Amino acid sequence: MAANGPEHFRITAGFRLLLLTLLVLSFSCEACKRVTLSVPSKLEAETFVGRVNLDECLPSANIIHSSDPHFRIFKDGSVYTTNPVVLSPEKRMFTILLSNTEKREQKNLVVLLEYQKKVLKKRHLRETVLKRAKRRWAPIPCSLQENSLGPFPMLLQQVQSDSAQNYTVYYSIRGPGVDQEPLNLFYIERDTGNLFVTRPVDREKCASYEIIAYASTPDGYSVDLPLPLEIRVEDENDNYPIFTENPYQFEVLENCGAGTTVGQVCATDADEPDTMHTRLKYSIIEQQPPSPILFSIHPVTGVIITTSSRSDRELVDKYKLTLKVQDMNGQYFGLSTKSTCIISVGDVNDNLPIFTRASYVTEVEENKSNVEILRLSVEDKDLINTPNWRANYTILRGNENGNFHIVTDPKTNEGILCVVKGLNYEEARQVVLQIGVTNQAPYSGSGSSKTISTTTVTVNVKDQDEGPECSPQMQTVHVKENTALGTQVTGYKAYDPETRSSSGIRYQALNDPTGLFTVDETSGSLKIRRSLDRESNTFRQGLYNITVRAADNGGRTCTGTLRVVVDDVNDNGPSIPTTKVIICKTQMGSAEIVAVDPDEPINGPPFEFTLPSNNERVGGGTWRLSKINDTATRISFRNDPAFGIYEIPVSVRDRLGLSTTSVVSVDLCDCVVPSECRSRTSPIRGANDVTLGKWAILAMILGAALLSCILFTLVCGTSGSSQTKKTFPDDLAQQNLIVSNTEAPGDDRVYCTNGLTTQNVSTGCTLISGAKNGQESFEMIKGGHQTLESCQGGGHHTLDSCRGGHHTLDSCRGGQVELDNCKYTYSEWQNFTQPRLGEESIRGHTLIKN
Incomplete structure (x- = not known):
């Protein structure tokens, strides 16, 4: 038979395993009626075994599989061997698995093979077992x-x-x-x-x-x-080719070059492909309008292209083509079909807008603004309401002052000419404008060198009776300060724009902030009513504004501003705003003095600073000045003046010779930085005078009384509690940190905290002021010195204070102790006694309580 060879029935083990797995996992099995087939005892490979009726078991089966790999089952129920099979014993059984994967059904059909004992009748006398012929079917085309x-x-x-x-x-x-x-x-x-x-x-x-x-x-x-x-x-050519669309719609721009692709048409034929029955040919059989011929079509691809660049939308905006497609490669006996193709011609800006008139004449009243005075129209052949048609108007000449403005009316495409700033008849009675027009889209035409259309507009200005004109709006006048009251100066001027005259115009001050001036009604000039001081708060940087109203005989008015500039004169001498300075004598050798002048710089610096040579406060050349810059000087000392406050007169002269004298208080202080100086010394009014204020004397008295109390407590407390002799330690001074940037004084002199120099004498300290006419001594307590008699008597202790005066302590224990001729200062005594004050007070309180 003409069938496939053994390879047609070969099934791989993997495929069989996959089918068995799907069948076992996905379906529930149901057995059908058993089928028995009679076969020889030995079957060769690819031998037909028999046919079973699968439809009776599962008609919808889409998977058929045999449980025995020696047998193969076809869809019609035919059973064939895949390998040689020998029945031993005389029966053999296998199962046909039927499955429907969509309905999820499965059934089993059991096939029983029995040995065939029946002998077929043949034309031969001998009995022969039925065998498959080796020859095959002869398939006939x-x-x-x-x-x-x-x-x-x-x-x-x-x-x-x-x-x-x-x-x-x-x-x-x-x-x-x-x-x-x-x-x-x-x-x-x-x-x-x-x-x-x-x-x-x-x-x-x-x-x-x-x-x-x-x-x-x-x-x-x-x-x-x-x-x-x-x-x-x-196949028979019984189907006509059919266009996929009818009609076709395409668009091409006007003036496009030859060979531009317009579009492509397509037709289908149901006859057998790749035969003459489906070999199509396209053609254009008609064009409307017929002239000029602009389009052609490719006979095989159906692509339509332009054959000329003469398309003009303004002449013909749409073409209609009649197309034909024919099978049999276009032979006359082929079947054909027609279709229509509409080709629209797209617009390009190949036409300029043209003014309908070459010139226009219009008029407007002077001073009128924001009014429409003229509409200009144009013609454009391009497509309406497209950028190729919409006009843009421009004023090319005549609008240098910005009086006019032109816009486009979007509905009519007209140019609307407006006056946006009033015209002046007296300045120009006629204005000539040149206006041009273009399209929104760039011009793409050819054959014309002119790419813009122009027209002329003559605008006549009509005269109008106007009021006075305040021009310029702000006018300026200069007046020197300190000018005499009643003086008249130039004021505000307005004029009639028609006559250019100021006659007949009346003036009035609308706003004069402080009433410094009066405005003359007829001339507009100013008269000074109050003194003009440029340095006062009335003027800002020497400026003063007055609002003036001008009116003509008809009552028409205008308003302007008169700016009065007050010119400076040298009426203020330079002065020293800060007259108190501090010089830390041990750290600083000088201090800075700064002067100011409220006048203009032309009447101010550079300043000249001087000290009066015959003034006793200067101290006989102790103080001197050195220039820092145009507005500052440096004051310094020499000859080692004493600590104190010096009042020094300093004269300052400006560039024009106007001078003033200020007394500068210089505090010569014992400090490291000026902020530490608290003016502990008395003001020094001269080189020979030393004075103390009443509060200073009172503070000294109270301090001495407090010190006496402390010493009394110490002496009494120690004598009552112990018999041990106590003296002041020799290294007391070394136990305190002393700030000093000067060379240490000699053994016979010590600087006290008040800045005065003390000197040792046999009985105590005496205050040495360094005065020329002797010296003054200050006793800490009135009556000279105090003596404290101790409880036990005997001995004599003397404490010479550096603050003036001396104190004697009569000790209870006897013996005399002298403080090394005033070796310790007041501050050292205070540092020594203060820590012990609380200690002795507690001890005394304990004794009294006991």
Whole structure:
């Protein structure tokens, strides 16, 4: 038989395993009726075993599989061997697995193979076991012309099996056109194998029919493999080509070059592809309007292109083409179809807007603003309401002062000319404007060197009776400060714009902040009413504004501002704003003095600083000045003056010779930085005078009294508690940190905290002031010195204070202790006694309590 070889039935182990896995996992099994087949005891490979009716078990099965790999099952129920099979014993059983994956159904069909003992009747006398013939079917090419006229049924061909030479063979067919749609289109004669078609066929519905032919013995035994038989339907040119669209719509820009692609048309043909029946050819059979011919079409691809650049939208904006497509490669006997193609011509800006008039004349009243005075119209052949048509107007000349403005009316495309700033008849009675117009889109035409259209507009200005004009709005007048009251100066001036005269105009001050001036009604001049001091708060940087109103005889007014500039005169001498300075004598050698002058710089610096040579406060050349810059000087000392406050007169002179004298208080202080100086010394009014204020004397008295109390407590406390002799330690001074940047004084002199110099004498300290006419001593307590008699008597202690005066302590224990001729200062005594004060007070309180 004409069938596939052994490889057609070979199934790989992997595929069989996959099918078995799917069947076991996905479906529930149900057994069908058992089928018994009689077969020889030995079957060769690819031998037909028999046919089972699968439809009775599971008609919708889409997976058919055998549990025994030696057998293969076809869809029609035919069972074939895949390998040689020997029945031992005489029976063999396997299962056909049927599955429907969509409905999730599965059924099992058990097949029992029994040894065949029946002998077929043959034309030969000897008994022979039925065997598969080695020869195969002879497949005959078969075709059927579509739309055949018959007569029907019509013989197509005869199917024959080689087995018919030895056996009685019956033929049958299955497949589309037989037992499948379209039903009963083909049938075969059982005995002869003649195949017939019963009616005409359409290739476009079905191009071929795949049917299967069977050859079997009268008892149903298949002697050969099923024969696949293809009946091919021969095509007939019975379908017209059809355009995919009707009509086609394309667009191309005007003036485009030749060869520009417009679009592509396409047609389809249902006949057999790659034959003359579907070989199409395109053509243009008509163009409207017919002239000029602008388009052509490619006969195979259907691409439409331009053949000329003469398309002009302003002449023809749309073309209609009649297209034809024909099969059989365009031969006259081919089938053809027509379609319509509409090609719109797109607009480009190839036409300039043109003014309808070459010149215009209009008028406007002077001083009128924001008014429309003229509308200009243009013509443009381009497509309306597109950028190629919309106009842009421009004032090319005559609008240098910005009096005019032109815009486009979006509805009418007209130019609207407006006056945005009033014109002046007295300045110009006529204005000539040149106006140009273009499109919003750039011009793309050719053949014209002029790319802008222009027109002339003459604007006549009508005279109007106007009021006075305050021009300029702000006017300035200069007046020197300290000018005499009643002096008249130039004021504000307004004028009649028509006559250019100020006669007949009256003036009035609308706003004079402080009433410094009066405005003359007829002339507008100013008269000074109050003194003008440029340095006062009335003026800001020497400026003063007055609002003036001017009115003519008709009552028309204008308003302006008169700015009065007060010029400076040198009426203020320089002065020293800070007259107190501190000089830390041990750290600083000088201090800075700064002067200021409220006058203008031209009447101010550079300043000259001087000290009066015959003034006793200066101290006989102790103080001197050195220039720092134009507005500052440096004051310094020499000859080692004493600590104190010195009042020094300093004269300052400006560049024009105007001078003032200020007394500068210089505090010569014993400090490290000026902030530490608290003016502990008395003011020094001269080189020979030393004075103390009443509060200073009172503070000294109270301090001495407090010190006496402390000493009394110490002496009494120590004598009552212990008999041990106590003296002041020799290294007391070394136990205190003393800030000093000067060379240490000698053994016979010590600097006290008040800045005065003390000197040792035999009985105590005396204050040395360094005065020329002797010296003054200050006693800490009135009455000279105090003596404290101790409880036990005996001994004499003397404490010479550096603050003036001396104190004597009569100790209870006897013996005399002298403080090394005033070696310790007041501050040292205070540092020594203060820590012990609390200690002795507690001790005394304890004794009293006990």
